[in-house]
Amino acid sequence: MTSDYEFLRKLLKESSGLDLSTDKQYLVESRLMPLARRAGLPGIAELVAKIKSGSDALTSDVVEAMTTNETFFFRDKLPFDHLREELLPALVQARAGRRSLRIWSAASSTGQEPYSIAMCVKEFAALAGWRIEIIATDLSQAVLEKSRAGIFSQFEVQRGLPIQMLVKYFAQVGELWQLNADIRAMVQHRQLNLLQDFSHLGTFDVIFCRNVMIYFDQDTKAGIFDRLARVLEPDGGLALGAAESVLGISDAFKPYPDRRGLYHPNPARAARAGAASAMKAVAAR
Template sequence: MTPSDYAFLRKFLKERSGLDLSSDKQYLVESRLIPLARAGGLPGIAELVARLKGGSDPLTAAVVEAMTTNETFFFRDRIPFNHLRETIFPALARARANRRALRIWCAAASTGQEPYSIAMSVKEFAGLGGWRVEIIATDLSQAVLEKAKAGIFSQFEVQRGLPIQMLVKYFTQTGELWQLNADIRAMVEHRQLNLLQDFSHLGMFDVIFCRNVLIYFDHDTKVGIFDRLARVLEPDGVLALGAAESVVGMSDAFRPYPDKRGLYRPNAAPTARAAKETMPALKLIASAR
């Protein structure tokens, strides 16, 4: 791969997915894109880059998906799911007692283990029995979303983090594969979404899981995403980040949840800014009348 081809791919991937590749990741790009190029009938990276420079091409999405990391497993890191059971669900059950409904967003949901872990956690929490709980799972890759929708996992996948009692309770074995029961699959709605784009159309949420994806973005991209996440999170809602992620020293859109590592609450500032930005439009409407 020539330096100019690598420079183009770094810029291309950052614009399309937010992936911020350092200058020493050329080996990673080659290992993932050379097989893709050859599968598409191209000799190598140079020809692939030429196709991408040509404009709209079916290979565009394939290149982005090939470079996307989809590492995930059930109840990953465990602590956020303990927080759900011990802190988040009890607090929201009290706060939403009249509404008896929750909306949860799992961003960068990959092949489904995380949103399905959330769904099983909802099922296991008695205080939400009979409630309407909507779980939206989004990802940049349509391919992983299709796998997630099927809810079919290998023996290796169900052995990673999934308690045996939940495997027996919520899965059915078919040969060497395990399929998640229909009632759990029905709790999750899968949608393709790029976090770099507007996501206000998803509506407001009580809980947002945005874990282990922001580490791949540069500072400015993270700040922008944090600000937009705050705008779709209820004032008393909760944001859960990955173990290596934090808003501290980066954004004033959130503040740490007291004594709960990885959890954050929205600050009033982003909402106030949003309201302030709408004031000129409201004044114009008023003057027009």
């Protein structure tokens, strides 16, 4: 393994949490060679040298090029079924007094996930007149800008989006499709690194954190799960990707029965945390 590859592995781990194994050198070359050429550099070695010389902009471009932004509307279908059939009906009853919901799409990429959530909410008649906040966050500013625009290609809208929703919620603009303003207005976009503190976002009723944990090592996953548990309401739900699980990593969440990939905060863990806080407060007096 070359020293340049080891440098890039360390850089990506520290800046984004991406944990590249030793056999992924081909992936670095395929994604970073086009970036090197755009920067007028002949190869990866020169790219690394320029980063080492203090090019913050190039460092940011490397992280953006290496973090995967594969996504499509209603990806994996199951989490959106859980949202419609399990989470929203329960939350409509539990939040009837305040008539508001907050939903977070972490690692939201180019917007297909938060906008799929927005369309689910829009279709849910019992939520008419409620205040709905959907927060979409991603490490990459470029994908957030694309998401804000809400403009998608024919290929993108054909991936997972039911035709009736395309007709109902999109307008054709030449060969592209733009989401209607009312759906776009339901989603707020913010740049965020999941490795950093996100308590300032406030608390949520539902969190979608899908297809991002697979890139982190076990300790990083455990830390993020712990912090997610702190910003999720006790009766809220956490949706993970099809290849992800909290089991064997953290006791901060428990699986919903018969709802694969859906979790709720572990009340026993929360009770222990509360007791520990109370003991600290007593000791500090």
